[in-house]
Amino acid sequence: MKKMVIRGGQQLSGEITIGGAKNSTVALIPAAILADTPVRLDSVPDILDVHNLMIILESMNVHSTFKDGVMEIDPTNIIESALPSKAIKSLRASYYFMGALLGRFKRATVSFPGGDNIGPRPIDQHIKGFKALGATVNEQNDSVYITTDTHELHGAHIFLDVVSVGATINVILAAVKAHGQTTIENAAREPEIIDLVSFLNSMGAKIRGAGTDVIRIEGVDSLGSNATHTIIPDRIEAGTYLSLAASIGDGIQINNIIPEHLESFNSKLIELGVDLQVGEDSIYVPKTTNLHAIEIKTNPFPGFATDLQQPITPALMKASGSSLVIDSIYPKRIKHISQLQKMGADIRVENDIIIVNHTDELHGATVEAGEIRAGAALMIAGLMAHGTTTIRKAENILRGYDRIVYKLQQLGADIEIVSDEAEVVK
Ligand SMILES: CC(=O)N[C@H]1[C@@H](OP(=O)(O)OP(=O)(O)OC[C@H]2O[C@@H](n3ccc(=O)[nH]c3=O)[C@H](O)[C@@H]2O)O[C@H](CO)[C@@H](O)[C@@H]1O
Ligand SMILES: C=C(OP(=O)(O)O)C(=O)O
Structure with missing residues (x-):
């Protein structure tokens, strides 16, 4: 078993390139x-x-x-x-x-x-x-x-x-x-x-x-x-980095994106208050301020992807007010909630509606990636949090995020994958 260890709190900046889907x-x-x-x-x-x-x-x-x-x-x-x-x-x-x-x-x-x-x-x-x-x-x-x-x-x-x-x-x-x-x-x-x-x-x-x-x-x-x-670029990986950039970025350029594949996601980020600068095959996200709560409902393509409802959560936590998320494809896709609560997030679920309130500060904790996108949400939260976050079952993240440690380190993150036998995997 592998753990992802993140020492969070730094603003991230720079450029990354999305891999194949x-x-x-x-x-x-x-x-x-x-x-x-x-x-x-x-x-x-x-x-x-x-x-x-x-x-x-x-x-x-x-x-x-x-x-x-x-x-x-x-x-x-x-x-x-x-x-x-x-x-x-x-x-x-x-x-x-x-x-x-x-x-x-x-x-x-x-x-x-x-x-x-x-x-x-x-x-x-x-x-x-x-x-x-x-x-x-x-x-x-x-x-x-x-x-x-x-x-x-x-x-x-x-x-x-x-x-x-x-x-x-x-x-x-x-x-x-x-x-x-x-x-x-x-x-x-x-x-x-x-x-x-x-x-x-x-x-x-x-x-x-x-x-x-x-x-x-x-x-x-x-x-x-x-x-x-x-292979086409991974729109879910791209959406994850867009959310990361909106949550903790100090100017992040994301390359190898097909913006048409992310229209419903991007329109929600814009509604949230993110100043997305969309190029032909890249998107630049400047440092964000003044985000406002939004409502999201997942749907089959071209609707808002279920695979992005958890990764966008950290950005929702930065917004003023209460955001609502309804996953109509997988209503029980909520493995991130209890784990984010351990980090101090004001988030809960009622009748399959996820309610994400503004959270002033997250703190590091030991949490578990119950599945890939819950893991992605925890990873972004860990980068935002003060202190050390250890994400257990990191294999679930590594299942689907291309060279994740290398890419996050390029943005200035303090992150590593450690096997339970304490061996460091680069
Ligand atoms: C490898 C892959 O591409 N995985 C994606 C694929 O999963 P996957 O292909 O498994 O998801 P589906 O598109 O099949 O599922 C959509 C919905 O249909 C239901 N359903 C599906 C098949 C079936 O025979 N009967 C049935 O009822 C499912 O329970 C779900 O509610 O699409 C999901 C929905 O966009 C994504 O979250 C996954 O990342
Ligand atoms: C649900 C997902 O993957 P899989 O269908 O491979 O389990 C996902 O990529 O978010």
Whole structure:
């Protein structure tokens, strides 16, 4: 187990560069096994989820290398094998191997995934999609067994009952090599889905409509890569640093941003009183003063992302008045609250509405990152607080924040990751 140790209280300034999107990357890596050629990805974030996906690939005889943001994956000698359950359980997106293996071998056995504990996370819509494509799905002993009688999948018309990123991606992965046309209605519109579809289309897939709520997939026989795919910037990482800049920044420039991916988030920061200076692919945040309480409700893209409701909390604590946050996607995503209270924050939850009051001063404490974005909120709070904050279960932060210690040190933060055996990890 690892701890993040922060000696807070300093104003932070300087420049940082956002990495490739976690939620694209964790779909692109499983998608690579659909190719009949090696695949090359650029701008891959250095996060634990990526390293765990590499372990899963290796178990299928798919060799991969990862250096300086470039990942090469060679699926040409892939074999069907039992997937390592510890790695599968370490992240949510391991469920993309269901769709990808189904696309490749027309059958798949995958344990139930792990990932953030943010309330119930059913996968009924994924399963509904696989069944519509002609698969039989059985859930037993913590695993999902997906088979096809005829060793074939056929295109289908699928209406998703809820807007789901995971189900949209999983159906795309399974349908890309099915016979005939698949239509997904009420599809999720997240930028990471467009990124995945660009990658698949560059390999010969025929997918239209990504970024809208109707996606049409014409099945193809094979996929092959002849170019490097550069992953889009992580809008959630960017939003986290924007919140950090608004909370404790003394002038922070954030590079490699697609501002259109952050419109709902940025409009809330502006409403809060942050003077965002938005460039073509960067945003500068000057030191903030006079922030005012706002109300936030999370929604599927292009709405305010659930993954940013916790990271924006420290900025809300600086505002005068009471801010309200409603997470309509994960109403129980509140693991940050009790931990922020330990640091002196005036925050509480009533009937699934989070109430964030102005907090004059935070103090360091030992707290726990119950999940990735709760951890991000605690990390920013730790940087604001006087004294030392120790965040236990820091793996949850390292799952999805690219080279976090290095980036925060670049801004002047006093931060380190320490393993429980007291070894310092740079
Ligand atoms: C790896 C990845 O990309 N993770 C993101 C993805 O998670 P994930 O893909 O797991 O989230 P979904 O978009 O599927 O979930 C959205 C909502 O639909 C519900 N649902 C989902 C599937 C299903 O079969 N049945 C069902 O009821 C969920 O409980 C949730 O309330 O989108 C979430 C919502 O933006 C983000 O918080 C996660 O960071
Ligand atoms: C919930 C998240 O991730 P995952 O779906 O990978 O658990 C997240 O990134 O905020």
